[in-house]
Amino acid sequence: GQNIDQPTEMTATEGAIVQINCTYQTSGFNGLFWYQQHAGEAPTFLSYNVLDGLEEKGRFSSFLSRSKGYSYLLLKELQMKDSASYLCAVRDDYKLSFGAGTTVTVRA
Amino acid sequence: DARVTQTPRHKVTEMGQEVTMRCQPILGHNTVFWYRQTMMQGLELLAYFRNRAPLDDSGMPKDRFSAEMPDATLATLKIQPSEPRDSAVYFCASGVQGAQAEAFFGQGTRLTVV
Numbered sequence: 001g002q003n004i005d006q007p008t009e010m011t012a013t014e015g016a017i018v019q020i021n022c023t024y025q026t027s028g029f030n031g032l033f034w035y036q037q038h039a040g041e042a043p044t045f046l047s048y049n050v051l052d053g054l055e056e057k058g059r060f061s062s063f064l065s066r067s068k069g070y071s072y073l074l075l076k077e078l079q080m081k082d083s084a085s086y087l088c089a090v091r092d093d094y095k096l097s098f099g100a101g102t103t104v105t106v107r108a
Numbered sequence: 109d110a111r112v113t114q115t116p117r118h119k120v121t122e123m124g125q126e127v128t129m130r131c132q133p134i135l136g137h138n139t140v141f142w143y144r145q146t147m148m149q150g151l152e153l154l155a156y157f158r159n160r161a162p163l164d165d166s167g168m169p170k171d172r173f174s175a176e177m178p179d180a181t182l183a184t185l186k187i188q189p190s191e192p193r194d195s196a197v198y199f200c201a202s203g204v205q206g207a208q209a210e211a212f213f214g215q216g217t218r219l220t221v222v
Contacts, residue, residue, distance in 0.1 A: 043213050094164070101150060
């Protein structure tokens with residue numbers, strides 16, 4: 001099975017940078033995903049890592065270290081609309097298992 | 109605009125009643141997931157289908173829950189009988205089997221059992 005840990009909450013100021021860490025233990029590994037979920041809405045895909053290193057996509061970047069079982073999501077130039085829950089998910093052969101999510105609050 | 113469609117969006121039912129939730133995956137997707145989300149447990153995987161075949165339903169309470177895919181355009185999740193502890197948001201997600209294929213989520217069914 002999988003064990004996925006991420007912080008419960010983070011608060012940051014508009015325009016700042018926030019880094020959300022995710023550690024995982026899994027019996028098999030076939031990719032790590034980050035999803036964003038606004039309150040009352042469905043999760044939406046943000047990023048995917050399967051090899052070690054940094055993937056950059058606009059204001060969002062995601063990093064993976066498979067040997068350490070570690071990933072982070074970096075949100076730059078924070079905007080109020082970035083206030084949401086960010087979910088780390090690990091896939092083994094097919095099963096996509098989610099962490100509990102990190103609620104990010106962006107303050108003016 | 110391709111999207112996963114779930115019905116109903118909201119359901120309030122009395123304990124003991126049968127509940128059926130429906131999901132229309134994105135056309136061409138061959139994998140379907142059912143998840144349940146609560147504040148306490150987060151997103152829990154209930155069932156997984158590939159090419160309409162159930163590959164994993166280990167997360168589902170077998171005595172009251174059942175999941176099926178009668179055809180490629182319809183997935184159903186049924187609870188019989190429902191209990192108050194089943195109150196949650198149930199999400200369906202679909203995707204294409206493959207390396208970078210992400211799962212696309214429907215808007216969910218918010219179930220309240222009273």
